[in-house]
Amino acid sequence: MTTRLEMKNMTKMYGSFIANDTISLSLKAGEVHAVVGENGAGKTTLMRMLYGMERPTSGEIFIDGKRVAFTNPNDAIKNRIGMVHQHFMLFPDFTAAENIVIGHEPKQAGFFNRKKATELVQELVETYQIPVRPNAKTANCSIGEQQRIEILKVLYQGADIIILDEPSAVLTPIEVKGLLKTIRQLADQGKSIILITHKLREVMEVADSITVLRNGKVTGNVTKEQTSVDELAKLMVGRELHDLTERVQMNGEAILEIKNVTVQEKDNKPLLDDISLNVNRGEIVGIAGVSGNGQSELLQVISGLRSVKKGSIHLDGKDMTNQSVLSIRDAGLSHIPEDRYLWGAAKQATVEETGLMGYHKKPQYRSYSFLRKAPFRKLVNSWIEKFEIKAGSLEEKAGNLSGGNLQKLIVARELGHETPILIAAEPTRGVDIGAMEYIHEALIEKRNKGEAVLLVSSELSEIMALSDRILVMYEGEIAGEMDRQNATEEAISVLMAGGNQHESKN
Incomplete structure (x- = not known):
């Protein structure tokens, strides 16, 4: 040639x-x-x-x-x-x-x-x-x-x-x-x-x-x-990659319960149509699906960014249906959003201010009406070192970071809250293999501590590597569910394309 x-x-x-x-x-x-x-x-x-x-x-x-x-x-x-x-x-x-x-x-x-x-x-x-x-x-x-x-x-x-x-x-x-x-x-x-x-x-x-x-x-x-x-x-x-930490056997009760949730705008087809699911303590539940099939709306409903027409959402036994974002986060939810710029950060905020989001009310970082910056800066610097975040300084604008480095900062911030449940939407989007390995490890460790993760990812390999159970969404509905042992790429792909589980077995 x-x-x-x-x-x-x-x-x-x-x-x-x-x-x-x-x-x-x-x-x-x-x-x-x-x-x-x-x-x-x-x-x-x-x-x-x-x-x-x-x-x-x-x-x-x-x-x-x-x-x-x-x-x-x-x-x-x-x-x-x-x-x-x-x-x-x-x-x-x-x-x-x-x-x-x-x-x-x-x-x-x-x-x-x-x-x-x-x-x-x-x-x-x-x-x-x-x-x-x-x-x-x-x-x-x-x-x-x-x-x-x-x-x-x-x-x-x-x-x-x-x-x-x-x-x-x-x-x-x-x-x-x-x-x-x-x-x-x-x-x-x-x-x-x-x-x-x-x-x-x-x-x-x-x-x-x-x-x-x-x-x-x-x-x-x-x-x-x-x-x-x-x-x-x-x-x-530049080094060997490690295998993921083994999963500890867990049989926890439900921490997140979604029952018959429907979201509809005016007279259009429902964005979410009678969705029901639960996430248990000590479990990672993955949601697979082609972008635009209701995953975004589901996460917005859970986190308080969108209202429910009918149905209910319970978090740790409390009814959080149509509650405010602040109330839902205070009830024990942290959230790695799918769009880091729209939902995860303010471009004009500094690296320090981006990390501070959600921590400003915690007693260890407050003294009466004032923020205690020294301990918080120590925490953010530990994230920068652990996740190898490339930032000129804590005063650098978040919008000046590369997409991958901003993603790592948001992931570190949300994992640091140590809440009972974490929504992880596209958690490794734009990050390198080394950071991806660390994020995956952190999600498994969270699960092994008896906490829960609801994972949404367009990377099917990520869903299959991390999830204990996998749900597939298609046109605003749950098209199918399978556990880790029975999940195959072919079976999930068929459901993602609008087929059914019977077809995937033939």
Whole structure:
């Protein structure tokens, strides 16, 4: 195979900080090359330089042996490089075809030729065997189909090199299988793929070669045959990962009881439809499901952020239905929210102030009407050390932290409350493998102490690794329940897609 891309000694500095330190990689025609690394390892910066979004401090890029320099993404596109971003850039009210051809629309007599656009997109669908409905409004497409629209968009622009940034982050397991099949098909048709991901099992399934980054440097450059998931993880983290702490057998009584809860807005279909569940002391209950199937509304109802139309919520025997957030937290609930910026922090607050949220009433941190800052600062500094939170100081704005570091601060804060029950929504979103390992350990330890965790995660591997029982939500209802011993990825995937437990066994 001929070499299509070479990046040589790529360095990017922001002041004295070195984001990328003399990184080199090459990409052949028809190859899938995975770039893996922890949060902040330098993956995104490297790809931003390749796509013309950042100018390198030093280093060279060669396309088909010719040296190139990009000042913006248009330069990259002209050199047949396309990028599918983690957060899709589609117009929801446009059709798939309109989104794909935008910027390069076929015209007739000076006007947009919608029929020709549909024909061109249908040709792409057939050529690359990527299932998309050209005339479907994007807002009505599944997340998986929206991603395929993005891929067809870069193919329509003529891309031979396609960068995929965390492409499976929002997909169901079934959709992930379809994505990996698409990636392989594109490579077999001569396209060159750069896959940015932290999901090492997917890397081992689809990649031909792998570059591992840690702290802005290359720690490994291997083929799939030369490595394993464990070896890649070690190269990413710099140490061996540990097995999770064993579970202590628990048979606790219910700490959280939800009975026949319905949430409905005006005359629309219920967001939650007669939901009942319980979480016992000494138990982690995982909720799986494609985003948008009622998980968010369920957590908002439990934590007091949304009202219940009918049904009841009891926490430690107390009726907390439609109570205030403060009352519910005082009753023994802590909450790692799914959106760290919207619910978990105030961007203009300092690191110290973000950590203080919920602790300002605790007697050990108060003296009459004044806060006792010294003991609290000691606590926050212990979190920073334990979770390896990268912050310039306690006075740094929370909004200046990377997403992963802010997530670690919120997780540390909520675990520190040591409440009888914790809602953990996407607890490891955006964090690196080392921090993920620590968070998982902390959740198991909480469970083993006789406390309870309600876990919601889009990472099915996380749900299966941590949960004692798994509930699957689909269109605002509990589609099925299974215990740890009987749960399989296939069975959960079927329920997530709207099937039933009987189907999953066939």
